[in-house]
Amino acid sequence: MTKLSVNINKIATLRNARGHNRPDLLQAARDCERFGAQGITVHPRPDERHIRYQDVRDLKAVVTTELNVEGNPTPDFLALVHEVRPEQVTLVPDAPDAITSNAGWNTVQHQDYLRQVVADLKSMGCRVSIFLDPVAELVRAAATTGTDRIELYTEDYARYYHAGPEAALRPYHEAALLAQDLGLGLNAGHDLDLDNLAYLHQHLPGLQEVSIGHALICDALYLGLENTIQLYRRQLKPIK
Ligand SMILES: CC(=O)[C@@H](O)[C@H](O)COP(=O)(O)O
Numbered sequence: 001m002t003k004l005s006v007n008i009n010k011i012a013t014l015r016n017a018r019g020h021n022r023p024d025l026l027q028a029a030r031d032c033e034r035f036g037a038q039g040i041t042v043h044p045r046p047d048e049r050h051i052r053y054q055d056v057r058d059l060k061a062v063v064t065t066e067l068n069v070e071g072n073p074t075p076d077f078l079a080l081v082h083e084v085r086p087e088q089v090t091l092v093p094d095a096p097d098a099i100t101s102n103a104g105w106n107t108v109q110h111q112d113y114l115r116q117v118v119a120d121l122k123s124m125g126c127r128v129s130i131f132l133d134p135v136a137e138l139v140r141a142a143a144t145t146g147t148d149r150i151e152l153y154t155e156d157y158a159r160y161y162h163a164g165p166e167a168a169l170r171p172y173h174e175a176a177l178l179a180q181d182l183g184l185g186l187n188a189g190h191d192l193d194l195d196n197l198a199y200l201h202q203h204l205p206g207l208q209e210v211s212i213g214h215a216l217i218c219d220a221l222y223l224g225l226e227n228t229i230q231l232y233r234r235q236l237k238p239i240k
């Protein structure tokens with residue numbers, strides 16, 4: 001089964017636009033779960049432009065499925081996840097000024113560093129996932145860090161999907177097979193939406209979780225949050 005983790009960054013973006021508590025992020029997380037989300041993802045960025053560090057603390061007390069906290073393992077980020085101990089930490093090498101995540105890890109270059117961070121997070125009981133591009137040598141190097149899972153960075157898949165889904169997915173399919181051989185769990189995310197999700201799910205072996213935020217929250221403006229989450233879940237229905 002491929003689980004849907006709803007990324008609620010954009011709900012915090014909206015809240016922060018006015019400085020009050022509308023929409024209420026914690027209530028939104030509860031509602032996402034009630035509507036069918038099987039996890040909640042947040043990506044606190046250093047400038048706290050959407051998710052604040054305090055949100056992550058508060059969410060831990062509220063989320064009943066799984067809390068997935070994404071970010072670059074800076075000292076502040078590591079202190080936060082040490083305190084909160086989410087079910088999953090996804091390591092993303094984003095620069096502080098990046099508009100959104102725009103690159104995966106170079107796991108070859110940062111192998112030793114990642115090995116230390118992964119060991120530290122696993123010792124606290126967190127599942128660890130490393131965000132990376134679908135490149136064989138990056139997947140192999142990730143496996144040597146002891147990470148539980150990798151998250152395939154799907155921006156290129158999403159960009160090229162409409163030009164030809166098969167070609168767009170090919171590197172991801174190969175990376176997924178390699179991950180399976182190496183005993184790595186598999187997540188995927190970034191720019192997934194109602195157009196491209198079902199194909200990814202049907203053709204990516206061993207896909208355990210997708211985290212989706214931007215498109216899902218945009219769709220919810222038109223379709224409503226409950227209906228939207230149900231539509232995304234439907235794209236992930238088990239393959240017979
Ligand atoms: C890790 C990742 O892929 C991101 O998509 C992310 O969490 C989205 O972040 P923003 O909501 O800040 O664009």
Ligand SMILES: NCC(=O)COP(=O)(O)O
Binds near residue numbers: 041188211212215
């Ligand atoms: N890990 C990806 C994620 O959480 C959401 O990415 P996006 O759907 O906002 O592009």
